[in-house]
Amino acid sequence: MTSVSEIQVDAEEINSLLFAAKNGQWNVVWKILGHPSKPRKPFLLNCIPENRRWGVLHQAIWWNNYSVVNKLLQFPTCDIRIKAKEGVSEIGPTGGKSAEEIALGFKRTEIAQLLKNNVSRLGAQAPETFHPLSSGLQDYVLSLLKVTLAAYKTAFQPQxxxxxxxxxLLREVWQNVNAVPGRWKVARDKVAEAAYVVCEETCNNIKACKRKQEFYEAIINAYTIEENYLYDHLNTALRRQRQADYMPTADDLALGPYVLMYQLLLLFWNKLRKESSITYRRMRVSATDLEKYQVGTKFAWMSFVSSSVELEKAVMFPTCGPSGDKIIVFTIDTSTPSHWQPRNIEKFAMYMERERVFPAGAKFLVTNRTPDRTNTDQTNISLKLI
Incomplete structure (x- = not known):
């Protein structure tokens, strides 16, 4: 089965999953998710798709089904921090409320205590930065984008x-959003809803956009505002992607529409010029991660990657990213013509950092590696975009 056909199957199963949970049809839920000891599609557990405000866990709480909640918590992918989307229920507004808060609101005291005693380990996953390309140059299918396209099929995909x-498929989605009258407004509302997870102000700014280009510019600008930590959340979500055993948090999936639109802009918006010269990136890593960047190695960066055409402006972001006591300064040859070339976003960025951003999933070859002459903790590594 191709990744495109898998997306369509996932879309159907997401709808079936949430419909079944809403109606208390737990046999259907287990058929889709599998069993905690033998999961089938556990990465769908925290999904709240378009036109839904609650996830599977919220619905089990509403049904006051202690055994179902307990079984859901046994899935390693179950995120007890999952927040409801904006909406109103019998207990009033539930937007932004956690599973435990909703349980308390409905006076499900035993379930609330069960949730309180449970510790989610999802957020403790160590996000990977380096993904080796061990079997040729085949395209990685970005798991977060794949689930997002399934969960928001009506909003983003053409009929x-x-x-x-x-x-x-991404090109078709872009053409649908960008060229079909009114489609960008549907995308705007979903992206604003996604931004609410991290920053209500960003959500409101995007929701207020009256023109399509204003919407596109707002997405890029918000990404570059360090104070809202959006950069941190988006790229942590992308670095958690796996080809197998994908375990997204609820917030990862909630941010999906924003991640998707930013990827589409980087790949296809003609207002963002491709960069074909040298760019620079400075990054702090552990000694173990440093050793992965050996000459001749091919790898992919699964997150959006910021770089600069000026070495002195290639600073490490203080709010996020890999950590460690080793510093890498990457010199990146972007001359290879491809849709992975970094885009010039400085016209729409908050700060003048001569920033060039690579789309998520860009692939590179390590061409040179030398220790820095003046800083024993720094290694200079040359890359070529492939």
């Missing part, structure tokens, strides 16, 4: 899909 590959 008729002609694509055979994932990247072709």
């Amino acid at each position: 008729q899909i002609e694509s055979k590959t994932f990247n072709d």
Whole structure:
């Protein structure tokens, strides 16, 4: 089955999953998710798709079904911090409330205590930065984008899909959002809803956009505002992606529409010029991660990657990213013509850092590696975009 057809199957199962949970049909829920000891699609557990305000866990709480809640908590992917989308129920507004808060609101005291005693380990996952390309240069299918396209099929996908590959599907989605009258407004509302998870002000700014280009510019600008930590949340979510055993948090999935639109802009918006010269990136890593960047190694960065055309402006972001006591200064040759070339976003950025951003999933070859002559903790590594 191709990644494109998998997305369509996931879309159907997400709808079936949430419909079944809402109606207390737990046999259907287990058929889709599997069993905690033998999971089938556990990465869908924290999904709250378009036109839904609650996830599976919230619905089990509403049904006051202690055994179902207990079983859901046995899935390693179950995120007890999952927040409801904006909406009103019998207990009033539930937007932004956690599972435990909703349990308390409905006076499900035993379930609330169960949730309180449970410790989610999802957020403790160590986000990977380096993804080796061990079997050629095949395209990675970005798991977060894949689930987002399934969960928000009506909002983003055209009615008729002609694509055979994932990247072709992204192009179709872009054409649908960008060219079909009114579609950008649907995307705007979903992106604003996604931004609410991290920053209400960003959500309101995007929601207030009256023109399509204003909407596109707001997405890019918000990404560059360090104070709202959006950069941190988006790239942590992307670095948690796996080809197998994908375990997204609830917030990862909630941010999906924002991540998708930013990826589409970086790949296809003609207002963002491709960079084909040298760019620089400075990054702090552990000694173990440093050793992965050996000459001849091919790898992918699964997150959005900021770089600069000026070495002195290639600073490490203080709010997020990999950590360690080793410093790498990357010199990146971006001359290879491809849709992975970094885009010039400085016209729409909050700060003048001569910033060039690589789309998530860009692939590189390590061409050189030398210790820095003046800083024993720094290694200078040359990359070529492939």
